[in-house]
Each structure stands twice: as C-alpha cells, then as structure tokens.
Amino acid sequence: MNMDQLKRQAAARALEEVRDGMQLGLGTGSTAKHFVELLGERVAAGLKVIGVPTSEATRADAERCGVPLTTLDEIEHLDITVDGADEIDPELNLIKGGGGALLREKIVAAASDRMIVIADDTKWVPTLGGFPLPIEVIPFGLGATRRAIEKAFAECGVSGQMAVRKAKGGDKDGHVFVTDGGHWIVDAQLGRIVDPPSLARALSAIPGVVEHGLFIGLASSAVLAGGEGIRVIERRKPKGD
C-alpha cells in the first residue's frame, strides 16, 4: 500500500466517528483532503453535517465535494476537527504548519470538543523537532522578531537555522510564501525539541509571532495508518492540559 492509500485509510477511520448533525473542523493538507473527499461522499448519501475549513484550499475542496460550510462566527463550537500533522509525539503533541495553515488550524482545533489527527505512521516520532518548526510572523520588524525567537530557543535549550519560507511551484514559485492571513512563515530546523510546552509558551509571548506550529494538548486522538494496519492512540490527559 502506498503512502496516499495509507492517508486515505486513516481518513476513513476518522470518518467512522462522524455522526449526523455534527459540526466539523476540516483540516488542511493531503491527508485532510482525503477526509474532505470521503465526507463529501457521505454527504451526497444523506449525512447532515456542516464544516469549518482551516484554509482557502480546504474551502475550495469542500465546496467541490459538496460539504456545506459555515464559520466560527455563525456557530459556537465544533464537535470534532479532523486534521493531519507533520509530527506526532507520544503525548500527542504535534508539529503542524507544513502546509502553511497553522493559524486557522489552531483556532479551529481549539474551538473543537475533540481533535482527531490523521496520518501515515511515518509522522509518529519519539521527540518533536525533526520536521522544521513553522512559526507564523508579521513581516514588519522581522529582524527583531527573529532575535527574540533565537533568545526563546536558547532559553528552551534548542537552536537551529531559521529560513523564511518560499512558495514552491505555481506562479508564486520562489517568492516569499504568504499565509491565508497575509503573514510570513519562518521554518526553524531544531532537530530535537526537549520541552515542547515550554517552547510553545516562549514563542507565544513574542509580539511579532502570530502563531507557531506546536500544538500542545489539543489532539484528543491520533489515527495512524501503516503497513501493519491502523493504530488509534488516545490522549491520556484531558484536552488543554
């Protein structure tokens, strides 16, 4: 089974948790796209749900698949968000933002009763940090923000190269990548993040940082698809801890 088939399997398993009448957060990325497509098939067969997309790309996919959409201004809470991840550790802390949608993804996950992470099992790691940590920043004063980020890294026992993300492919190829919110992303190659909650707090305190890709205490469960089948890992602590 190839990687794409594994991603679709994980998405199909998460879909089993969806019930009639649910309000859903719809994640971003190639795995979440499978979920949106499979959800669209169920909607066509009569399932009544409504979704909040975490990016303009997911909005377009959901519209194409016939999934009705709303916003967090129109509804008060979400039952489940289903989203992918770039890395997942045994505490179900995540690195997200490889697709650049981390800000909306975090807002939507935080507004949900449950966040189900779907992934192929290569995303499961003992310690976060192999994947470059995306940090969404305001372009104004970027030099000062980068220095503050470096200081936060040093205080949290990590270090590594930072690079402003560039768009790959399409008509924006090679230009600075701009998020749906109009911000930039700095990717930090940290290697090993010894204390993700401390680093998350330190980065959140920097004025020029809009959001970062450390999702701490947000995921309720992870559905991991691999060559030997599907593993579902439940978070032990309550959401938010």
Ligand SMILES: O=C(CO)[C@H](O)[C@H](O)COP(=O)(O)O
């Ligand atoms: O965080 C994300 C987008 O901002 C994605 O969920 C993450 O990058 C995983 O993507 P994929 O399912 O394509 O591997």
